[in-house]
Amino acid sequence: MDCGPRLPAPSTPAALALAARCRSAAGPDRPGGDLYDVLLTPNGPRLIIGDVKGHGPAAAPLAATVLDAARPTATTEPDPARLATTLDARLRPHLDAEDFVTLLVADFHPHEVRLANCGHPPPLHITRRRLDPLTPRHPSPPLGLDPAPRVQRIRLLPDQRLLLYTDGLTEARAADGTFFPLDSRARAALLAPTLDQALDTLLDLHHQHTRHTPAAADDLTLLLAQPTSPDRPY
Template sequence: MSSRWKRSPAPPSPSPSATGVLIAGPALLLDRVPAAVTLTQLLLGCALTAYTVRQRDRLAVRLAEVREIARITQEAVVRPLSRSFAGTHVSTRYHCAVHGSALGGDLYDVAVTPFGLRVLVGDVRGHGLETVRLTAETVAGFRELAHTAPDLAAVATGLDERLAPELGAEDFVTALLAEFAPGEVRLVNCGHPAPLRAGQRVELLEPGVPTPPLGMGPDPRQYRVRLQPGDRLLLYTDGLTEARSPDGTFFPFLTEAAHALRDPLPDEALDTLYARLLAHTGAAPVDDLALVLCQPTEAAVPAPPTAGRVL
């Protein structure tokens, strides 16, 4: 989560073998311990070792079940995608920085609506279970509003009204909304990193007027961007732009994105971008990361004029 918008591990438990040694170890001193005591300690050590093994196996089964539930939950909230929707191909990648967790504060979703394909990318401030709950709530709100709100500004306003009662005094959600139409994409940006258009040149599509995130009283404004045949639109979270190398150097986002997005296959382009990010950081990202690459697949026909600035 960007700093622009702001309002000890437990000690390892002993292994089964260690438990047995601790209990039965004194029994090795056969010349100093009575035989009855030695036998009792050996039996007790064996019993505790067997119990520990059973408990470990039960915990392993339970952990596997929890991980499977987490995987299913992630796919329900942030579904992995690589397919065409209403004339636009969408590919996604998602990485959660929390070890052992499948879902974090970054989010995305798509909806084919009467108004065209609509896409959401967002970032909930914070980490932990409360953040996961707000992530799910944001996606659920988008899925409901995307099919009924007449424009993206109304979607953003509806999301803000829905989330505001759930957010704490220092909580917020950055959000970028996109709506694809023939020859253009319409955008509403509430405090989120600007999308990147890659075609004859690579450029960030900044809004004319910055709007604060959801939960901070945004006044959403829609703007339009023309898309030429072959243009791609990369939506992402700040886990990409704020990643650093071990010496503190920021990931050269524009340069690396321009290189990766030359790949003609969308999935390969995202894989290349993520691989170059890992090469820069030298390790898995320390922040959540969501990537959504959109490419219109139908011939571009200029859309009729609509409200909003045109780029």
């Protein structure tokens, strides 16, 4: 799958395994409105995923602007919620009245992940028995609409996974209009032996769901993470 604009990412930190897939609505080798980055902060690995209003090439410049605005403090700001509000302030001069950006920051610490969610689809906590959307108790608007995120702390063990995604996953429709379901088949896919196999199997399900509808009209990004060494300092 082709990727939209993002900063050059360092190698995934040794304490976090990661697989990524992304697709632009405009097709291969054309940027879209989804964005993500993989960073290493003094406190551990950090993932950023976002989705600007619109899709395809028309949305790509704003997606690139978001990542450029994040660059000065994304590796040094310890608080993911404060990073989101700082980024909102930096973006305001670049946003038109109707522009907005959904954003999720995920910081990985030993035994837990800390989330700051600004209007983004809730990540999925994947265990052998459950597939739980981590909906924030205090929802925040997206960037550009006065976000006020609060840090959400979730226990995450090495036999568990976390899926970050954009709404191109869950808003994909079948021919009868039903949305792509996050059901037992999706959970089984996400528990495949490797992270890459998990995402490929999930995408196969996604394709089966939409195969009788017109070509996907939205960008899609998937990040699947799993801690590997929870007892070792990052």
